[in-house]
Amino acid sequence: MNVEEQIAAITAEMRAHSRIVVAFSGGVDSAVVAALAFRAIGENARAVTAVSATLAGRELEEAVLIASEIGIPHETMRFSELDNPKFTENTSSRCFFCQSMRFDHLRVIADRVGADVLASGTNADDIGDDRPGLAAMEERGIYQPLLKHNISKAGVRDFAQFLGLSVWDKPAAACLSSRIPHGQEVTYDRLKRIELAEEVLHGYGFRHYRVRDHEGLARIEVALEELERVFDPAILPAISREIKSAGFRRVAVDLCGYRAAGRQ
Amino acid sequence: MTSPLTKDQIINHCASRSVACVDAFLDTGVWVLKFEPVPPPAVLHRIGLELKELGARWITVEVLS
Numbered sequence: 232m233n234v235e236e237q238i239a240a241i242t243a244e245m246r247a248h249s250r251i252v253v254a255f256s257g258g259v260d261s262a263v264v265a266a267l268a269f270r271a272i273g274e275n276a277r278a279v280t281a282v283s284a285t286l287a288g289r290e291l292e293e294a295v296l297i298a299s300e301i302g303i304p305h306e307t308m309r310f311s312e313l314d315n316p317k318f319t320e321n322t323s324s325r326c327f328f329c330q331s332m333r334f335d336h337l338r339v340i341a342d343r344v345g346a347d348v349l350a351s352g353t354n355a356d357d358i359g360d361d362r363p364g365l366a367a368m369e370e371r372g373i374y375q376p377l378l379k380h381n382i383s384k385a386g387v388r389d390f391a392q393f394l395g396l397s398v399w400d401k402p403a404a405a406c407l408s409s410r411i412p413h414g415q416e417v418t419y420d421r422l423k424r425i426e427l428a429e430e431v432l433h434g435y436g437f438r439h440y441r442v443r444d445h446e447g448l449a450r451i452e453v454a455l456e457e458l459e460r461v462f463d464p465a466i467l468p469a470i471s472r473e474i475k476s477a478g479f480r481r482v483a484v485d486l487c488g489y490r491a492a493g494r495q
Numbered sequence: 496m497t498s499p500l501t502k503d504q505i506i507n508h509c510a511s512r513s514v515a516c517v518d519a520f521l522d523t524g525v526w527v528l529k530f531e532p533v534p535p536p537a538v539l540h541r542i543g544l545e546l547k548e549l550g551a552r553w554i555t556v557e558v559l560s
Contacts, residue, residue, distance in 0.1 A: 412524070443553075445523040450555055455540070462536045471558040483527050483555035486543020 234393045237386075238267065241376050245271035250346035251374075253278045254337055255305065256286070257294025259398045260352030262301065263390045264376060268350065269303040270394075278305045279340050281333045283312055284422045285406040287429065297398050310336045312408070312417075319417045325408065326364035334371050350374040356384040402439050410443045420478070427477035435466055439489050442474065449479040452489040499550035500526070508549065509542060525553040 232240065245251060245268055253265045255278035268276035278301075280286075280294045291307070298305035310332060312318040318328040334349065341349045351368055353375040358365070368375065377387060391399035408417045410425045421444050428442040428449055439454035451474075453461045461467065461484055471482040502519045505528065509516035518529040526546070533539075539556060546554045 445525050445553075448522050448525055448527075450525055450553060451558075458540055459536045462533070462539070467558055468560050472560040475560060481522060481527070482558045482560075483522075483525065484558055486528075486539050486554050486556060487547055488540065488543075 234386075234389050237380060237382065238270075238390060238393065241267050241380055242271040244376065245276075248272065248346075248348045250275045250344060251277070251348045251350055252337060252341040252344065252346040253303075253350045254334070254352070254373075255280050255294060255298065256352070256404070257290055257297050257398070258352065258404055259391050259396070259401050260354055260377060260384075260387055262297050262352075262396050262398050263387050263394065264350050264352045265298065265303050266301045266394045266396060267376065267390075269301055274304055276303055277340075277344060277346070278303045279337055280305070280307045281336060282307045282309045283333075284419050285312060285329070285408045285417075287404065287407060287426045289430070289433070290404050293398070293401075297396065300397060306340070308336055308340055313419060318408075321408070321411060321413055321415060321417050323413050324363050325413070325417070326362060326406075327367045329406065329408070330364035330367035331370075334368060334373060338371070348374045350376060352387075353378045354384050354387050355381045410441055412443070412445060415444075415446060424478035428474045428479065431470060431473040431477065435470060437461070441489060443485075444479075447478075447480040449474050449482045450485050451482065452485045452487075455488045458488055500546065504549070505546060505551070508546060512538070512542060512545075514538060514542060525555055526551050527555050527557045529557055 251268045253268055255261045255265050265278045278298050312329045312332055315328055318325055337349055351373050354377040388399050407422045407425050411417055411421055425442055425444050432440045437453055437457050441452045443450040474482045505519040506516045514534045515531050516528050517531045520527055543554045
């Protein structure tokens with residue numbers, strides 16, 4: 232099937248539902264699901280962004296913009312993973328506890344608006360990684376149309392381009408707690424300094440980056456194509472200064488470059 | 496936190512690539528290296544991959560402000 236046919240199949244499936252709530256981060260995956268749901272059932276589809284300390288402020292701003300671009304009704308819901316010690320102790324099951332809380336809160340909104348389906352942007356490529364968060368979604372019967380129709384990340388980007396979404400090439404963002412190695416506690420202060428440090432890299436024009444927090448050592452990862460630039464002596468000392476101002480005691484650049492969490 | 500590599504192994508490995516690593520230490524599980532002079536990024540990347548192969552989980556170069 233080509234992109235148009237795949238989109239037609241998914242929207243036809245979505246039309247079987249009277250109301251759909253989409254867990255909406257503003258990333259390309261959930262933006263595509265939101266756009267498909269809006270295409271299928273119009274204003275009976277609703278995008279909801281779960282706002283917490285693990286979501287960077289920039290991501291929330293972009294979620295608002297992309298929802299507006301799609302035209303889908305959008306609202307935010309606040310919760311705090313930091314209230315759950317099973318989350319903050321940061322074991323390899325951290326994402327399970329986070330997603331459990333997130334979708335339990337989203338379910339309340341789904342019930343309020345009479346939605347029979349709660350949808351997420353999980354795609355077929357997510358399955359290969361170690362993602363305990365997926366188990367939390369499966370336990371809760373979350374509708375995962377991209378996964379169900381075996382749409383890969385590249386396929387999602389094709390969908391986004393076809394649908395005219397500006398986020399079609401947006402880099403993956405991931406939850407800020409993924410920057411803290413397992414076993415080291417997730418705290419509000421750590422999440423804030425990570426967010427600020429990544430804003431520094433964003434401000435210098437980097438596109439694919441992470442700042443990993445090793446108890447105050449900022450380990451900068453940038454994509455291989457950006458490695459040359461991060462070592463530019465005209466900007467690197469300033470980057471280091473600004474990241475230290477965010478609350479880190481030492482700044483170091485990872486020689487291997489950016490790797491997605493779970494592929495470390 | 497321990498590492499299967501030692502400081503001397505890292506310095507010697509860099510020397511075998513004609514790169515002068517003047518210090519290497521572990522900080523919360525992260526190897527932090529210092530070079531004099533700092534080699535080009537492509538060389539740093541290659542050394543990083545090689546040291547990872549040898550057992551270093553996270554291998555970095557310190558950035559001074």
